[in-house]
Amino acid sequence: MEKLIKIKVTSARGHDEFEFQVNDAIEFIREQCQGTGKVLYMGGLMKSPGEVQVSDLLGAEDITITNGLKGGIY
Numbered sequence: 001m002e003k004l005i006k007i008k009v010t011s012a013r014g015h016d017e018f019e020f021q022v023n024d025a026i027e028f029i030r031e032q033c034q035g036t037g038k039v040l041y042m043g044g045l046m047k048s049p050g051e052v053q054v055s056d057l058l059g060a061e062d063i064t065i066t067n068g069l070k071g072g073i074y
Contacts, residue, residue: 010066
């Protein structure tokens, strides 16, 4: 049995959690992040969605997709 990958997606409403097979998780991450301004964190570190590999997902303790932070100098 293949390991399910749990992904948390945060929004202004809170968060939703999804579980996927590994290859479906990679596709979901790329779809969620492509052109949306959302950011991927794996194990607390920012990761480029286009560079996610199967081994990254299998080794990650926490996978979160969140809105990008906007900042500036006041």
